[in-house]
Amino acid sequence: MQDSPIVIVTDSTACLPPGATGSSAVRVVNLHVHGNGHEFTENVDFTAQDCEAFLRAGMPLRTSQPAESQFTAAYAAALKGGAEHIISLHISAHLSGTCQRAAVAARAWPGRIHVIDSTVAGLSLGFLVMEAQRLADQGMSAARIADTIAKWRSHAGAEFLVDTLDRLVAGGRLSAPMGALGQRLGIRPMLSLKGGTISPHGAVRSAVAGTERLIVAAQRAQERGANQFAVQHCVAPDQADDLAQELRDVLGVDVVVAPLSTVLAAHTGIGTLAVVWARTTTSAG
Numbered sequence: 001m002q003d004s005p006i007v008i009v010t011d012s013t014a015c016l017p018p019g020a021t022g023s024s025a026v027r028v029v030n031l032h033v034h035g036n037g038h039e040f041t042e043n044v045d046f047t048a049q050d051c052e053a054f055l056r057a058g059m060p061l062r063t064s065q066p067a068e069s070q071f072t073a074a075y076a077a078a079l080k081g082g083a084e085h086i087i088s089l090h091i092s093a094h095l096s097g098t099c100q101r102a103a104v105a106a107r108a109w110p111g112r113i114h115v116i117d118s119t120v121a122g123l124s125l126g127f128l129v130m131e132a133q134r135l136a137d138q139g140m141s142a143a144r145i146a147d148t149i150a151k152w153r154s155h156a157g158a159e160f161l162v163d164t165l166d167r168l169v170a171g172g173r174l175s176a177p178m179g180a181l182g183q184r185l186g187i188r189p190m191l192s193l194k195g196g197t198i199s200p201h202g203a204v205r206s207a208v209a210g211t212e213r214l215i216v217a218a219q220r221a222q223e224r225g226a227n228q229f230a231v232q233h234c235v236a237p238d239q240a241d242d243l244a245q246e247l248r249d250v251l252g253v254d255v256v257v258a259p260l261s262t263v264l265a266a267h268t269g270i271g272t273l274a275v276v277w278a279r280t281t282t283s284a285g
Contacts, residue, residue, distance in 0.1 A: 006136040006145065007078040009088040011066065011098050012042045013261050014126040015232065025133055027074050031098065031263045032064045039064075042262050051262040052235050052270065058166070061266040065098040071105035075113060085142035086113045087132050089149060091125060093117045094196040114146040116153075119196040120278070123230040123258055124156040127278035134282060148281075155225050155279035158193040159201065159217035161210035163236075163271025191268075192217075193276075211243055214275045215250055222251055226277035230256035234265040234272040243273060 010016070012030040030042045035054050040046030054061050071088070078086055088106060093099040099117045106113035118125045128149055135145045188210055192201035204210040218229060229247060233240035237257075244255040259265070260272065268274075 005082070005084045006142050007081075007083040007086050008129055008132050008136065009071070009074050009078065009086055009102075010125065010129045011090050013091045013096070013098075013121045013263055014129050015123050015258055015261050015264075016126045016129060017256075017258065025136060026129065027078060029066045029070050029074050029098075029102075031066055031096070031261075033061055033262055033266055034064065035059055035061045046262055048259055048262060048265075051265050055234075055265070055270050063096075063263045063266055065096050065101050068101050068105045071102045072108065075105060075109060079109065079112070084112070087136070087142060087145055087149070088113055088115045089118055089125070089129055089132060090116070091121045092119045092193075092196040094119075095121060095198065114142055116146060116149055117196070118149075118156065119153050120156045120158065120193060120276075122158060122232050122260060122264060122274065122276050123256065124158055124193070124276040124278050127228040127230075127276075127280060128153060128156060131278075131280040131282065134280075152279050155221075156277065157221060157226075158274050158276040159214055160191040160193070160198075160268060160272060160274045161204070161207075161214055162189050162191060162268055164188075164269055166269055207239070210273070211239075211246070214243065214273065215246060218247055218251060218275045218277060221277040222253075225279045227253065228278045228280055229253060230258060230276050232258050232260045232264075232274045232276055234260050234268055235270045236273055239271075239273055243275070247275065 008026045012028055033040045033046045088102045090099040103115045106115050118128055132145050132149055187203040189203045190201045190213055191198050231240045231244040240257050244257045247255045
């Protein structure tokens with residue numbers, strides 16, 4: 001199949017819906033998950049069901065960025081297929097070495113590959129990827145697409161409600177003493193993804209209070225210009241659907257519901273709910 005003049009390359013943390021990856025204009029490079037002495041590739045031999053099994057068993061999981069060779073292969077295939085330029089748009093460089101690996105691989109084709117740190121993850125990244133594809137389909141140049149996405153990324157972000165502190169402690173995101181104290185107090189932490197980093201953003205004692213905080217975060221994001229929203233979750237589809245409907249009523253826009261990628265779920269755990277957002281030139285209907 002002949003590629004488009006501009007191809008978008010992203011990574012599996014973008015959580016793109018199946019239809020978005022059916023086009024040759026979007027290519028996905030998968031991250032890796034490590035557990036029980038094995039290395040797995042997200043979306044290849046490690047599924048959401050596999051991730052759930054590890055999490056329910058309390059087994060440790062860690063994650064790692066794609067190999068440089070994966071990016072080299074993706075870039076080479078796109079260029080061989082007829083692409084003139086590539087927009088390579090990835091998970092925040094503060095959260096993963098993925099963007100750095102992409103940049104190293106891109107050096108083999110100077111001037112033809114624009115590597116962009118999205119500063120976000122999940123469908124916040126996915127929204128930017130789909131926007132880049134739309135702009136390419138409209139005939140915008142690669143340089144202008146890169147500039148546009150770099151501008152819009154400041155309006156992207158996410159707020160997480162984590163069900164337990166176990167995975168944050170296991171992944172080193174929270175100290176063991178703080179985790180033990182939080183569990184005794186029945187605290188559910190809120191986390192904010194902004195400016196490329198994830199940081200604590202308070203805590204709540206109930207799911208209802210946490211949901212209210214997520215809705216407020218989405219309202220504030222809309223006030224700042226965000227127009228694309230999604231609810232993501234880890235093995236909490238009913239709660240995600242309920243939250244999405246509340247957001248549709250409050251925000252007056254469509255809200256997508258999707259599971260977190262296994263790489264993201266490995267660090268947050270079962271029961272996690274997240275509201276993610278971005279700003280694009282196309283408003284949600």
